[in-house]
Structures are given as C-alpha cells and as structure tokens.
C-alpha cells in the first residue's frame with residue numbers, strides 16, 4: 013500500500029480545500045443558524061464535479077478513485093457537515109441505483125441532471141418502525157398489470173424537502189425480500205412532511221415522506237423484484253467509508269480550531285497550550301485523528317484494489333465516528349466557556365458530529381456485525 017497521494021488526488025484535495033476555505037467556511041455558521049439548505053453551494057459543488065466522481069465518464073462522471081472522493085468529502089465536512097451530508101447523499105445513495113438500473117428515461121432525465129446538481133435525489137429506507145432493522149420495512153408495492161401501486165411511510169429522509177426524486181426501499185406484495193423503486197417527487201400521492209428539527213447538520217434538510225396510492229410504471233422498479241438487500245450490500249462498504257470521511261472532516265475542523273485556540277488563549281501568563289493537561293489533550297486528539305484518517309485510506313486502498321473490505325469498512329466507520337465525537341468533545345473543553353458559546357463554531361462541530369454516529373449504521377450495529385465477521 014502506497015501512503016503517498018498521487019498527483020490527481022493532491023489536486024482534488026487542493027481544489028476542495030480552496031473552495032471550502034473561500035466559499036463554505038464563511039457561510040457555515042449562517043447555514044446552521046438559519047437551518048437553510050445552501051442550494052447555491054450545493055450547485056457549486058456540482059460544478060466541481062463532486063456528484064459524478066464515483067461514476068464513469070461515459071455516463072457523465074469523472075470515474076475517480078475512492079481515495080480522491082474521500083479527500084473531497086473530508087474537505088467539505090471540514091467546512092460544513094450540513095453541506096457535506098447533502099452532497100454525499102447526492103453523490104452516492106441518492107443516485108447510485110439510478111446509475112445501476114435506471115432505463116434511458118431515468119438516466120437522461122434524472123441521473124444526468126443530478127450529476128450536475130440540477131436535480132436532487134434522496135433515498136427512502138428508514139421508516140418510523142424500521143431503522144436499524146431494514147428488513148422490517150412495511151412500505152408495500154402492489155403489483156398491477158401495468159406497474160405498481162406504492163403505499164407507505166418513510167422518515168428521516170435527507171434532502172426530501174428539496175428533492176426531485178427518491179429511491180425507495182419497499183416490499184412487493186408477491187415477494188418477501190426488499191425491492192427498490194424510482195419515484196419522482198412530483199408524482200400524485202407523494203407527500204413530503206414537515207422538516208424535522210435536529211440537533212445538528214441543520215442545513216441538511218430532513219423530513220418524512222409518505223406514499224399514498226402512488227402509481228409507478230414497470231420501468232420504475234430498479235433491478236429485480238426481491239433484489240433490494242443484495243443491491244444495498246453492494247454499496248454499503250462505500251457508504252461506510254464515506255461516512256468515516258465525513259467524521260474525519262468535522263473532527264479536523266474541531267482539532268484545528270482547538271490547536272489554534274490553545275496557542276493564543278493566555279491564562280496564568282501563558283498560552284494554555286503550554287500547560288501539560290491541555291497539550292496532552294491535543295496530542296490524544298492528533299493521534300485519534302491521524303489513526304482514523306489512515307485507516308480510512310487503507311479501506312479506500314482495499315476498495316480500489318477490489319480486496320475484501322466488509323469488516324474493514326465497518327471498522328473505519330465505527331472508529332472514525334467515535335473518534336470524531338471524542339475529538340469534538342475534547343475541543344469544546346479546550347475552549348471551556350467559549351466552547352459553550354454559540355459565537356464559536358466548536359459547539360457546531362460537537363452537535364454535527366453526532367450525525368456520524370448514526371448514518372451508515374449505529375456503533376452498536378457495527379460492533380455486532382464486526383463480531384459476526386470475526387466468526388463469533
């Protein structure tokens with residue numbers, strides 16, 4: 013495994029770093045306070061080619077490797093986890109099944125536009141009574157002569173209030189296993205509920221989505237009836253590596269701010285960073301951050317070399333998200349009362365980082381599954 017980034021990867025990192033420092037960081041507090049989806053920045057991220065990074069050139073993507081993608085994700089999340097959460101949804105889960113199974117109409121009218129950021133996609137898996145237990149999904153697609161009729165209730169759907177289309181996990185009335193459907197948001201019977209008030213990632217809008225007798229043509233079934241679980245598994249490792257990259261991004265922001273504050277805040281006549289208690293805290297944060305980052309690059313390398321990575325991607329997501337929460341917590345302690353003040357961004361990192369503990373599987377679920385991979 014080569015630990016040095018190649019020229020393309022360095023270029024991607026630099027492009028997104030400059031964009032984040034110039035455009036995102038100055039807006040991050042406002043996005044959080046107003047709880048507004050930053051559509052203009054979302055579009056600019058599209059212009060940078062982010063939504064197509066993981067898709068081949070012949071469908072409008074740039075076909076870059078997952079390390080490049082993770083570097084871009086880390087930078088976006090360093091600037092605003094709200095923006096990064098919306099953008100990563102668009103670049104992976106929001107579009108993946110359209111790419112894999114969409115017909116000409118879906119690819120041209122929706123997928124191609126989504127890669128440019130002109131149309132927004134969401135994924136509807138979670139239901140009020142089916143979160144970690146996705147096999148418990150109750151949304152049902154009744155098979156008819158000319159297609160399907162969809163009924164059900166989804167919740168916690170990222171980008172739903174601004175979405176043009178959804179990918180929906182449901183069961184058909186003729187099969188026990190899950191299937192995946194394409195559903196334009198403007199179809200009769202698609203009801204987007206009110207935006208859920210959240211602790212963090214407030215600019216990444218989330219809401220319930222209901223389906224009441226929604227008529228779907230046959231070509232809106234993505235893949236085979238009953239193939240849903242298998243298809244989800246194909247992309248799960250990538251989702252987990254990406255979520256780990258999100259965690260590293262927000263943790264980097266907290267760590268950078270804490271180091272800077274420790275150098276400049278003076279107490280007892282000295283910068284607080286010269287007190288061993290504070291410098292040891294920062295050393296612990298640095299070790300966690302670097303270890304998590306390198307493990308993510310290792311899983312990216314496994315992915316690029318098509319090596320087994322199921323267990324490793326779960327470990328990366330678990331470790332990075334737990335480290336990120338610890339780092340953001342420690343950063344607020346370095347700031348003390350100013351870490352409690354809304355005026356400083358460190359409180360936002362602390363709130364936003366909680367999201368990374370949930371998306372891509374909770375820590376408990378990941379530990380159970382890692383245990384299974386260990387043969388327990």
Ligand SMILES: Cc1cc2nc3c(=O)[nH]c(=O)nc-3n(C[C@H](O)[C@H](O)[C@H](O)COP(=O)(O)OP(=O)(O)OC[C@H]3O[C@@H](n4cnc5c(N)ncnc54)[C@H](O)[C@@H]3O)c2cc1C
Nearest residue numbers: 135136137138142143144145168169170367370374376377
């Ligand atoms: C900001 C945000 C955005 C989201 N965006 C989307 C989206 O776009 N699309 C989508 O479909 N979903 C989305 N989700 C939902 C997310 O995927 C679910 O919240 C997640 O799967 C967990 O489900 P739950 O919240 O219902 O928790 P539950 O599954 O009810 O879990 C509750 C607790 O029980 C634990 N637990 C559950 N089962 C077990 C078990 N077998 N053993 C041990 N412990 C267990 C969990 O670890 C957790 O601690 C989003 C969530 C958030 C917070």
